[in-house]
Amino acid sequence: MIDCDVHNGWDSARVLLPYLDPNFRDYLDRGELPGGRESFPHAHRPWLHPEGYIRYDTFPPGGGAPGTDYEFMREQLLDRYELDYAILLGEESVEVSTLANPYYASALARAYNDWVLDTWAPLDERFQVSVVVAPQDPHGAAAEIRRVGGHPKVAQVLVTSGSQRPYGDPLYHPMWEAASEMRLPIAAHLGGTSGVNAHPTGTGPATFYWEAHAMLCESGMGHVASVLAHGIPERYPGTKFVLVECGVAWVPAVLWRLDADYQALRKETPWLKRLPSEYARDFVRLTTQPLERPKNPDALWTALDEIGGREMLMFSSDYPHWDFDDPYATRFPAEWRDDVLDGNARRLYGLPEVAGARA
Incomplete structure (x- = not known):
């Protein structure tokens, strides 16, 4: 089993100071951290989660924030579920996308x-x-991909679903070119919908957190349409697009609409050689958490089967966050289980059959 969404973090962003370009060190050390504030600099979200963003039982017994203690993560997640691999996505670090100063943002990412x-x-x-x-x-993103993308422990490039423009836009083509060159997928994790980025929904910011959380899939819809319409799979072979924590039930409807409109309006995008849904089957991957649960469970799998969902879905738990999905309690069709829990991620990331020594 491979978990494609595991959040590791720190107790204080001060751990970055030795790694930060000296030209930007004061931004963090004197501009962000004084006064007891130890969190990563980012533009704050407009909503308050009424229960907090983490599982209460993931606080390490020795103290510290959830996701910061390797031994406790090993006990609660890696060993408990006998994972072969865990894809680490960090915690606050991905919020660099919200900052107005692009040079500082890239320095923090490095x-x-x-x-x-x-x-x-x-x-x-x-x-x-x-x-x-x-x-x-x-x-700067392209340079960073080339700088560390060849490291044997690097699985993918990570951005947020919140962005200034949809990710197929030519603005981001240098990033796609570098990812293609390094044979790495680009993953967009839910979030980053603040600061310099666009509103999380087409109508503006929501009032309540549950309302916003349910509708954050809108950004995923826009990115999928954009990368397909701009022909990213044709222009930059060797990479794929992974949507993390953006839901999955909406994908069939969006692809059906894209197919219908493309057939009527295909003169706008003459570089496309196939239907959007055919590109998506090969190019788009989806993590399962949070997995929608209709009253009739078969309804979800029937819709996903229409678009090749068995080849697109990859299991994720979202550890240690509040809406964690337990792989033993999450039900998949029997014939899908091996692909969703293991095979699809193993093929995407090129992972060996066994991870080797555990710890």
Whole structure:
């Protein structure tokens, strides 16, 4: 089993100071952290989660924030569920995408990547790392992908679903070019819908957290339409697009609409050689958490089967967050289980059949 959404973090962003470009160190050390504030700099979200963003039982017994203690993560997640691999996505680090200063954002991303490869990657053979980039600095993002993308522990490039423009836009083509060159997928994790980025929904910010959380899939819809319409699979072979924590039930309806409109309006995008849904089957991957649960469970699998969902879905738990999905309690069709829990991620990330020594 492979878990494609595991959040590792720190107790204080001060851990980045030794890795941060000296030209930007004061931004963090004197501009962000004084006064007891230890969190990563980012533009704050407009909603308050009424229960908090984490599972209460994931606080390490020795103290510290959830996701910061390797031994406790190993006990609660890696060993308990006998994972072959865990794809680490960091915690606050991906919020670099919300910052107005693109040079500072890229400097923070570089510092995080060096820190996670130095500290977390060596702890366990099962860990694979996501390279965080700042998409508001696409040339800087491309340079960072090339700088660390060849590391044997790097599985993918990571951005947020919140962005200034949809990810197929030519603004981001330098990032796609570098990912294609390094043979790495680009993953968009739910979030980053604040700061310099667009509103999380087409009508503006929601009032309540549950309302916003349910509708954050809108950004995923826009990104899928954009990467397909701009022909990213044709222009940049060797990469794929992973949507993390954006839901899955909406994907069939969006692809059906894209197919219908493409057939009527295909003169706008003459570079496309296939239907959008055919590209999506090969190019788009979806993590399962949070998995929608209709009253008739078969309804979800029937719809997903129409678009090749068995080849697109990859299991994720979202540990240690509040809406964690237990792989033993999450039901998949029997014939889908091996692909969703293991095979699809193993093929995407090129992971060996066994991880080797555990810890």
